[in-house]
Amino acid sequence: MNVREPQRNNVVSQSLAQIGACGLFLLTLLAAVPRSFRYVRETIRQLWFVGAMSLTIIMVCGLFVGMVLMLQLYHVLSIFGGTSASGMVVALSVYRELGPVVTALLFAGRAGTSITAEIGLMRATDQIDAMEMMAVDPIAYVATPRFLAGLIAMPLLCCVFCAMAIFGGHLVGVTWLGVDNGTFWSNMTAQVDVRTDIVNGVLLKSLAFGAVVSLIAVFQGFTTPPTSEGVAYATTRTVVASSIAILALDFVLTAFLM
């Protein structure tokens, strides 16, 4: 008991210290935003890397999520004779929860890890120090463009994910299972509210998730010990911390936005 207590305190205090340090890093990032405007080309390059390069995984996963969702819903709703509502339920599930959350989890796994690994390796090979020595601010040149790119890319990727999921639902429901095409679309358009479901559900949530994932990825990259083991741990921490933060933040946002 006496032996375990200090360890537990250590983990708690370390976690709190990490959260505090991450908060301070966010303030540094935000302060560097005006200075990073001169590196617009770097931000666009990162937008391509974290956004455009993530499109394939987002589109494929969106398609399958929509397909499997429709398959499950159709069988459940058919028990009550409510298959005509399946398109609407798929759309609401995707817009309100699955779209932003699954996109953010995929984004953390695909783009977040690569941001952390890239910055970590830049630190390990003295590239960050070299920038400092060339009088180039690494926060403005390296960290902020990646953070802003994540912030911009996430809502766009989420929109693509949602579109592909609806397409997947349509493919299974209308083409395969025989749901009426007109009913599928009319029920969906009648029940989906632009402000509640699209603005709050898709855009606001994905913007918040994009900020959190990008912040964690950049923070872990900058604070990792400059060793191969350190970079490996930091990459893992990015996925773990991002996943927990996404799901916790999803609960908080849903509670406030419902």
Add this chain to the structure above:
Amino acid sequence: MTEPVRTTPDDPALVRIRGLTTVLNGKTIFDALDLDIPRGKVTAIMGPSGTGKTTLLKHITGQMRADAGEIRVNGENVAELSREQLYKLREGIGYLFQNSALLTDFDVFENVAFPLRQHTKLPEVLIRDLVLLKLQAVGLRGAARLTPNELSGGMARRVALARAIVFDPMLILYDEPFVGLDPVALNQVLKLIRTLNQTLGITSVLVAHELAAVQRVADHVFLIANGKVVAQGDPKTIANDGSAWTRQFFGGEADGPVPFQYPAGDLAQALGFAGAAK
């Protein structure tokens, strides 16, 4: 009390260090170190591993703050500079990293052009000419479109040198520039350091262990150990000054003022032979 340093741009010393004290993880790296780096000369900083030679370079560039003491570069107190002022000072300092630290996203040309693109609004044609001239100086104009992972260690070091001199700095700091170089590359790097010093009047500070190479290129040598300058002078004669420090370091002796063994307990006890020894 540390004496105030009065370095001005026409001072014969470009860098003046007074009373530098640094403690890292409970270990005293520098203990009231005093050191002057003469303007327009090649100065070598030597000493056993772990004595803080690279740390000294980081103090000069303001990458690391000292616990006490004062460092003036071209008359400016590094510790008192704001971030903008420090960056302005660094534009006049070239730094050659031990592992070259080339930006892996860019090819050789873009690595050398990077400082120009960040700090000037020169037309593209002028940037191209400047970069090619610097690459020509290090013998790598033909490698302009290679990526850093296509370069050998020696080539990467020379590209990093071209990048360090692209602004014609007043001061270049070389961190272990001779490590891992074959005799041909070593010869070329030695010639480059000397040529840059003579033709552009650049003050050079190099951290190195290789006495033979240092003797060929340096004008002045400082030997640092136990946080202080223990010997200094002309590279041809410093090795023969007869002190215990120089005898051990330049003679490569295990026994001397600097212990070869990291502090540890009794070996026999560690191996479990303590009883047998009785």
